[in-house]
Amino acid sequence: MKKILSILFFLISIESFAIDFYDVYPTNWWVGMKNSSLQLMIHHADIANSIPMYKLPAAGIRLADGITLKAVHRVENPNYLFVDLVIDKNAKPGNRTLSFAKPGAPFTISYELKARNKENGKTRAQGVTAKDFIYLIMPDRFANGDPSNDIIADYRDKTSDRKNMFSRHGGDFKGITDHLDYLNQLGVSTLWLTPVIENDMPLMSEWGNSVAGYHGYWFTDHYQVDKRFGGNEGYKEFCNTLHKKGMKVIQDAVYNHVGNHHWFILDPPMKDWLNNWPSFQGPNHREEVFFDPYVSAIDKKIMLDGWFVPHLPDLNQRNPFVANFLIQHAIWTTEEYGIDGWRVDTYKYCDEQFMNNVNSALEKEFPQVTVFGESMVNSITANAYFTRNNIAAPFKHNAKGMLDFQIAFAALAGMNEPFSWTNGVNKLYMTMAQDVLYKDPMNNCIFLDNHDMDRVFSVVNEDWNKLKMGLNWLMTLRGIPQLYYGTEVLMKNKKTNTDATVREDFPGGWKEDAVSRFTAAGRNAIENEVFNYTSALAHFRKSSSAITTGKTMQFIPKNGLYIYFRYDSRQTIMIVTNSSDKPVKPGWNTYAERTKGFTKIKDVISGNTISFTELEIQPKGSFVLELVK
Ligand SMILES: [Ca+2]
Ligand SMILES: [Ca+2]
Known part of the structure; x- marks a missing residue:
């Protein structure tokens, strides 16, 4: 499948000329990483054929100051080269020129090695723990601080229409930053945003509707933050602002799939970049296949390699080039923006060893950074299986925690169901008892609802007393509490064939909104009561050693x-x-x-x-x- 391409590298020579349109990933790297290896993915028309096929000089050639060449891989698609490098421990930060020999037309690529941030682990890349209180925001739907970025001229989808629940609405980082005082008043320590990476997808058809990637789960370029939210610079400023205010940021990762307009899907490096099927095959969604001692091979294959929907190609994480790309991107993002914790989407659809490799690579560079996975599973056994656990299964997962859907389901039952031997609050009691399966249940993220679920105030039939039960549990049970935006001001709705109904705009996030629930004056009596109650509980919790540790x-x-x-x-x-x-x-x-x-x-x-x-x-x-x- 792959050939080691024989290629000669020179230090910069006078005849060479810089070409800046070679796409190189990761877009830069750092000196002083614990793992000194780096694999560059270079994307450029016919790059593999434009390189002469000399015999590879002995591995170990010094490619530039502080950079040693280990190997070069040519793959099926000549538009790609993969170059393995080793960065010297003592390399000096700065720009390097990687020179590629080509008779008559040598070319160079400029590559930056930056100094690592000395604040890692102190004011950034800190990890998110049970001392924190997470607020989950869908950036497109929270607040529009910059109407000038609502439509980006060179993106495929040029619509922004608040009247259409499937369209983009214009929310952005600036909008969130504008309301940090509100979040501070509420007692929030940590923001988890649904994915911020570019989703330059055309409108897609779902259930007969024309749907935009407003939710962010359809990546098209890992190294570009969506310009409608503020782009890379806007995100960096946003993360820095949070850290300066003593807050933390969780980034939402998707390793399982990408949007079908991702540049590496439009021009795939190799045939097995994706998990291929003769015709569309969806996953069976049965997480049991991973621990079931009686599982069939085909059931497990369909679960792992099935495509979520036809427009979300499933990545082959067993392909080492795919794995390197994804792992390096996670490290790049954490170092670049100071990400404190990762929420990992669709965890149960990912290759198990790959997920362990991502987690341990992150932990090696950022010992404090935390991870919690998302698998909307049917049992406590399944939830515990995907994190550090006490289950005698052959494969051991290493994620620090999970989104605790079982606590959410049990809390909803406790609020809503009549009491019986196995129903109502007994469900919560029984769920807690099964913490015996977890190595450290305090690392689980607990919640009452999120962007994929009916909003809790609607689930309890708009009964404030019932919601209060749930909030009391949320703020005091073991784990890291997460509130979904707007719950504190009684945003409601159930999913009606679509998730969009539970992702409405936060009232007051747009200049033209008649009412703003960001202010006490804009909230009615009951909304103020709920906001004040949530805020009081969150502030109490912050200083409570019994609850947080x-x-x-x-x-x-x-x-x-x-x-x-x-x-x-x-x-x-x-x-x-x-x-x-x-x-x-x-x-x-x-x-x-x-x-x-x-x-x-x-x-x-x-x-x-x-x-x-x-x-x-x-x-x-x-x-x-x-x-x-
Ligand atoms: Ca905007
Ligand atoms: Ca998969």
Whole structure:
């Protein structure tokens, strides 16, 4: 399949001339990486044939100051060359000229080696932990801070139309930056944006509608941030601003597939760049194939190699050139922008060893950076399987955490379902009990809804008491809480054949909006109550050692009453929920293991302090209480 191309490299010579339209990926690199190897992918018409086929000089030739050539690979498509380099540990930062010999017409490529950022691990690339509070934003739908970038003249889709839920709406980084005070008021520490990478896709047809890649999951150029959001410079400024304010940023990665207008799909380097099928084959979506001891090979192949939809080609991550491209891009992005954590889309559709390789490559360069994977799975076993776990399965995943869909499903059941042996809050109790499967469940990201789910306020039939139960759990259960934009001001809707209905614009994010829910004056009484409650809980949580680093103890729910504790040597927090339709006074003897030594309970929101026996919880009542000595 591949040939090692014999090629002669020279240091810069006087006859050579620079050609700046060779596309080189990664677009630059750094000195001082723990892994000194680098594979350049050079894309240029007929580049492989324009290089003479000399015998390769002994590997180890010095290509430029601080850069040693290891190998050159010619692949099926002559428009590509892959060049393996080693960067000296002591190389000096700066531009290098890589000179390619060609009789009569040598050419050069300028390549920059930058100095690594000294703030990594301190104010950037910090990792996201249970001390954080994540706010999930779909940038196109949050706020439009710069109407001049709504339409980009050289993009394929030149529409921006807020009246059409499938079109782009113009939201951008500037819009988010403009509302950082609002997010600070809410108590948010970390922003997770749905993907920011360029989606230069034409309008696509989905369920009979003309749909844009406004959500960002259809990459067309890994090294270009979408210009409608602000481009590379805008993203860098955005990340720097967050870090300066002491906030963190999570980037949304998609390793499984790309948009079919990605430049390397329009001109594929080799036949097995993609997982190919004779005709369209979708995945079976059954994550069980990875741990099922009785699995058939064909079921696993279809799961791994099936294409999500016809316009999202499935990448062959077992191809080492594909793997290098994706892994180097993850490292490049983390160093370039100071990404603190990664959310990995469609985790369960990716090659397992490849995912472990990405994670360990990132961890090697950025020990603190965290990863949580996204797999909307059907069981706790499946969710635990894709992260560090205690399951006796032959393959061991190494992701630090997962999006905890099982907690989300259990919390929704707890808010909504009548209490029974296996339903209602018992689902939450039983789900928590199965944390035995995780190595460290504190690394899981927990949530009540997201951009792929019905909005929680609609799921609870717009019942604030039920939502309060969910918010109390979200802010106090183990893990990293994530709120979906607008939940705090009661944005609602269910999915109706499309996800677009749960991705509406944040009211007030556009100049022409009649009402702005970014301000107290623009919110009605109940919206203010929910915003203030969420904010108070988030701020309390921030300073609570018991919640952010402490242990958990839960008691078997009885008659709809669910009580659990978060505690450490300094603090004990009790979370009480009455999911029944009758008022209840807890029988405190049951909880003596954790209440012993305390005489009173303090509502962490109102500050009211009462004795244990005074607490009567109304139907659907829910409280976060600090125990007082
Ligand atoms: Ca805009
Ligand atoms: Ca796949």
